[in-house]
Amino acid sequence: MRKRIVKNPEVRQKEILNAAQKLFEEKGYENTPVEAIIKAADIAKGTFYYYFKTKKDVLTTLVENIGAEMEAHFSSIVANENLTALKKLKMMIRGTEKEAIVQSTVMEIIHKPENRELQEKLNIYSLEVIAPLLVQVLEQGYKEGVFNKIASLESIQLILAGSQFILESGLFELSSQKRMAYLKALQTMFENEVGAKSGSLSFISKK
Amino acid sequence: MRKRIVKNPEVRQKEILNAAQKLFEEKGYENTPVEAIIKAADIAKGTFYYYFKTKKDVLTTLVENIGAEMEAHFSSIVANENLTALKKLKMMIRGTEKEAIVQSTVMEIIHKPENRELQEKLNIYSLEVIAPLLVQVLEQGYKEGVFNKIASLESIQLILAGSQFILESGLFELSSQKRMAYLKALQTMFENEVGAKSGSLSFISKK
Amino acid sequence: MRKRIVKNPEVRQKEILNAAQKLFEEKGYENTPVEAIIKAADIAKGTFYYYFKTKKDVLTTLVENIGAEMEAHFSSIVANENLTALKKLKMMIRGTEKEAIVQSTVMEIIHKPENRELQEKLNIYSLEVIAPLLVQVLEQGYKEGVFNKIASLESIQLILAGSQFILESGLFELSSQKRMAYLKALQTMFENEVGAKSGSLSFISKK
Amino acid sequence: MRKRIVKNPEVRQKEILNAAQKLFEEKGYENTPVEAIIKAADIAKGTFYYYFKTKKDVLTTLVENIGAEMEAHFSSIVANENLTALKKLKMMIRGTEKEAIVQSTVMEIIHKPENRELQEKLNIYSLEVIAPLLVQVLEQGYKEGVFNKIASLESIQLILAGSQFILESGLFELSSQKRMAYLKALQTMFENEVGAKSGSLSFISKK
DNA sequence: GATGAATGAGATTTCATTCAT
DNA sequence: TATGAATGAAATCTCATTCAT
Structure with a gap:
C-alpha cells in the first residue's frame, strides 16, 4: 500500500486540478481517463472521488x-x-x-x-x-x-x-x-x- | 433470434434516422445509447453498424x-x-x-x-x-x-x-x-x- | 473540524454499540456502512476504529x-x-x-x-x-x-x-x-x- | 484486442460457471474477484456482465x-x-x-x-x-x-x-x-x- | 483519545464498436 | 444484408480500513 500522504485539502484539490489541467491541455478532456489524472496527481482512485463527484466536476471547477x-x-x-x-x-x-x-x-x-x-x-x-x-x-x-x-x-x-x-x-x-x-x-x-x-x-x- | 427482415436499404436507413432523430430530440445525443436507437428502429445492433459507421455518423447524416x-x-x-x-x-x-x-x-x-x-x-x-x-x-x-x-x-x-x-x-x-x-x-x-x-x-x- | 468531544470510554463504546444495533436491526449488517454508524453515533471514523478493530468486531461484541x-x-x-x-x-x-x-x-x-x-x-x-x-x-x-x-x-x-x-x-x-x-x-x-x-x-x- | 470467440450462449455460460465454481471452491466466494473469474473463463468483463447480472447471480445459478x-x-x-x-x-x-x-x-x-x-x-x-x-x-x-x-x-x-x-x-x-x-x-x-x-x-x- | 483525509480493492455500469455466422 | 454475442475501455460507486496529526 502506498504511503499515506496527508495534505491540506485545498492543496490536494489544487494538485488534482493542476494534474488534470495539464492532461486536458495535452490530450483533451475526452481523451484523459480519470486513471491518468490519478496517476499524475499521485493519488488513489478513492481520493479522486473523494474530492470530485465526477470527472466532469473537475472540468467545471x-x-x-x-x-x-x-x-x-x-x-x-x-x-x-x-x-x-x-x-x-x-x-x-x-x-x-x-x-x-x-x-x-x-x-x-x-x-x-x-x-x-x-x-x-x-x-x-x-x-x-x-x-x-x-x-x-x-x-x-x-x-x-x-x-x-x-x-x-x-x-x-x-x-x-x-x-x-x-x-x-x-x-x-x-x-x-x-x-x-x-x-x-x-x-x-x-x-x-x-x-x-x-x-x-x-x-x-x-x- | 429475430426473424431476418430484409428491407429496401434506403427505407431502412431512413427508419434508423427517424428513430434516432426522435430520440436525440427527446433525450439528447449523448443520452441516447445506440441500444435505444436499434430498439426504436427494431433492428439488430449489427444492422445499425451496417448502415452507419459510428453513432456520430448518424448525427452527421x-x-x-x-x-x-x-x-x-x-x-x-x-x-x-x-x-x-x-x-x-x-x-x-x-x-x-x-x-x-x-x-x-x-x-x-x-x-x-x-x-x-x-x-x-x-x-x-x-x-x-x-x-x-x-x-x-x-x-x-x-x-x-x-x-x-x-x-x-x-x-x-x-x-x-x-x-x-x-x-x-x-x-x-x-x-x-x-x-x-x-x-x-x-x-x-x-x-x-x-x-x-x-x-x-x-x-x-x-x- | 468537529469539536473534539472526550467521553468516558465505556460510555462511548456503548453509544457506538447502540447506534450499530439500531442500524443492524433496521437495515441488516451488510447494508450498514461504518459511515452510517459513525454518523448515528456522532463520532469520527477514526474514533470508531479506535474502539473496534473491525466492523465485524462490533457485531461480535x-x-x-x-x-x-x-x-x-x-x-x-x-x-x-x-x-x-x-x-x-x-x-x-x-x-x-x-x-x-x-x-x-x-x-x-x-x-x-x-x-x-x-x-x-x-x-x-x-x-x-x-x-x-x-x-x-x-x-x-x-x-x-x-x-x-x-x-x-x-x-x-x-x-x-x-x-x-x-x-x-x-x-x-x-x-x-x-x-x-x-x-x-x-x-x-x-x-x-x-x-x-x-x-x-x-x-x-x-x- | 482479443480475438472474438463466439460460442453457443449456453456453452459460454457453462464455462463461466465452471470457472467460477472452481475458484469459489479454491478460494471461497468472497475471496474470488470477478476479475479472477473473467480471467479463468478467458472472457471480457463485458461478457461476464452480459451473462450474469451480478457476482452473486453466478453463485445463485x-x-x-x-x-x-x-x-x-x-x-x-x-x-x-x-x-x-x-x-x-x-x-x-x-x-x-x-x-x-x-x-x-x-x-x-x-x-x-x-x-x-x-x-x-x-x-x-x-x-x-x-x-x-x-x-x-x-x-x-x-x-x-x-x-x-x-x-x-x-x-x-x-x-x-x-x-x-x-x-x-x-x-x-x-x-x-x-x-x-x-x-x-x-x-x-x-x-x-x-x-x-x-x-x-x-x-x-x-x- | 479523537479526527477525518487518504487509500485501494473490487463491484458495477455504460456503451460504442466489432465480427463470426 | 442482418444478426446479436462478445469486447474492453472507462466511469462510477462502495467501503472497510489506515494513519498522520
Whole structure:
C-alpha cells in the first residue's frame, strides 16, 4: 500500500486540478481517463472521488478557476487608472506580451475541439463577466471622447459570442486570410457600435 | 433470434434516422445509447453498424439532412423573384407561419443544451450555407436601394454566430425582457451593417 | 473540524454499540456502512476504529452482549428453585409475557434474513449456552419424574439448531399452518427425546 | 484486442460457471474477484456482465445447478426399485463410494465457512427437495416393515436442518469424538422418528 | 483519545464498436 | 444484408480500513 500522504485539502484539490489541467491541455478532456489524472496527481482512485463527484466536476471547477483568473486579469486592466480606454481595449483584446503568456496555457486548452465543453463554459463566463468589463472601458472611452456612442452590453456580447464561435472554437479551419477578414469585420462592427473613427480600432485586425 | 427482415436499404436507413432523430430530440445525443436507437428502429445492433459507421455518423447524416432542408427552404425564399429584399429578410429571420412549423421540429431539437453537438453542427451549417444566402438578399436590398452598404459575409456570420450562441443555444436562461434587449441590439447591428434606416429592420425585434 | 468531544470510554463504546444495533436491526449488517454508524453515533471514523478493530468486531461484541443477556435470562429461570422443570421449559421455549418483551428487540434483529451474520452467531451462542441450560432442566424433569430419559446435549442441540434454521431464520416464508406443523413435529421430537407422555409438552405448539 | 470467440450462449455460460465454481471452491466466494473469474473463463468483463447480472447471480445459478444435480442423484436412488429402503437411506446419508466422489466437489465448496451463502442456499434446497425424497424412502421402509412409523416431513426437515448447521456448516470445530456424539444422537433421533429398532440405523454413525 | 483525509480493492455500469455466422 | 454475442475501455460507486496529526 502506498504511503499515506496527508495534505491540506485545498492543496490536494489544487494538485488534482493542476494534474488534470495539464492532461486536458495535452490530450483533451475526452481523451484523459480519470486513471491518468490519478496517476499524475499521485493519488488513489478513492481520493479522486473523494474530492470530485465526477470527472466532469473537475472540468467545471477548472473552468471556474480559469474564469476567476480571467476576471482578475481583466478587472485589473479595467481598474488601472493610468490607462486610456483605447489602451485598455487593446490589452483586453490583443493581450500584452506578458499577459499573452498567461493566457496561452488557458487558451491552448480551450482551442482544441475536443474541449468543446470547457470552451463553452468559458465562453459563457466571458459573456457574463468579461463583456461587462468591456462595456466599462467603452464608457470610459466615451468620456474620453474617443467614442461617441455607448454600445449596449447586449451588442458587445453578441459580437463577443460570434467571434468566440468563429475565431476561437476551433470548429472552423481558418486560413490566415480568412481570419484576417473576420478580424476586419470585427473591427468595423466594433467601430460602428461605439461610433469610433474608422480605423481607430485597427489594432483588432493588426496581425 | 429475430426473424431476418430484409428491407429496401434506403427505407431502412431512413427508419434508423427517424428513430434516432426522435430520440436525440427527446433525450439528447449523448443520452441516447445506440441500444435505444436499434430498439426504436427494431433492428439488430449489427444492422445499425451496417448502415452507419459510428453513432456520430448518424448525427452527421441527420444534420446534413436537416441542413439540406434548411438550405432548400431558404434558397427558395431567396430565389423567389416576387419578393423584395426586406420581405425575404423578414421571412428568413422570423419565418412565415407555415415555415415556422417546419422549423419547429428542427428547432426543438436544437434548443436543448443536451444537444450541444447537433446544435453546433447545425450552427456551422447555418454559417456556411444560410449566411451566404442572407448576403445575397442584402445585395438585392442594396440594388433595391433600401440598404446603402453591402455587408460582408464575415460580418453577417459573426452576427449570426453570436445570436445563435446567445439566443438559441439554450445555454442562457433569457427572460423575455432580456431576449428583447438582444433582439434590439441585433436589429441595430444589422441596420448599421447594411446602412439601413434606423427602425427599418424592426421586424427583427418585433415580438 | 468537529469539536473534539472526550467521553468516558465505556460510555462511548456503548453509544457506538447502540447506534450499530439500531442500524443492524433496521437495515441488516451488510447494508450498514461504518459511515452510517459513525454518523448515528456522532463520532469520527477514526474514533470508531479506535474502539473496534473491525466492523465485524462490533457485531461480535453486540452478539456477545445479547448472548450474555440471553444467558442471564435463561440462567435465572434455570436457577429458580420454585419452578418445576415443565414450568421452566415452558418459560424458556415460549417466554413469559415480560420476557417476551425483552426478547422482542433481540428477535426482531435476528429474524431478518439480511442479518444472517448476526443470526448465525447468536444461533451458535444458543447452542453453546442455552442448550446446556435446557439439558439441566431436562435433568431436573427426570428427577421430578415427568421425563423418563435424559436427552443428550447433542440431540437437544440438533433439535434447537433445526428449529432455529427453519422457524427463526426468516429464510422460509411460513404460513401459520406450516409453522404449526413444524411446532407439532418439534413437540413430538422433544417428547420422544425425553420420554415424556405424548402431549405433555403441548405448550410448544400451542399458539 | 482479443480475438472474438463466439460460442453457443449456453456453452459460454457453462464455462463461466465452471470457472467460477472452481475458484469459489479454491478460494471461497468472497475471496474470488470477478476479475479472477473473467480471467479463468478467458472472457471480457463485458461478457461476464452480459451473462450474469451480478457476482452473486453466478453463485445463485451455481447453487441451482448443484441443487439440480443433487436432486437427480437422490431421485435416481429413490426411484431404484431394486433397493430396499434401508439401502437407499444409507446411500442417501452416507453416499456410496462412487457418489461420494461426485459429492466431494460440491461438498468441498460448501463446507468452507467463507461459503456461508452458498451453503445456506443449498441447505434450503436440501430441505425442500431432498427431505421429501427421504420421506418417500421412509414410507417405503414402513411398507417393507422395517419402520413402524411414518415420520412427518417436518420432523425430517428439522433433523436435517439441525445436522446441516452443526455438522456441515463448518461453523463448529468438531473433534472426531464430538462429531461421533452428534452422529449417534442423530441416529437415535432418526430411529425414534421412524420407530426403527435401536441400532438398525447404525450406519449413520459408523465411521 | 479523537479526527477525518487518504487509500485501494473490487463491484458495477455504460456503451460504442466489432465480427463470426 | 442482418444478426446479436462478445469486447474492453472507462466511469462510477462502495467501503472497510489506515494513519498522520
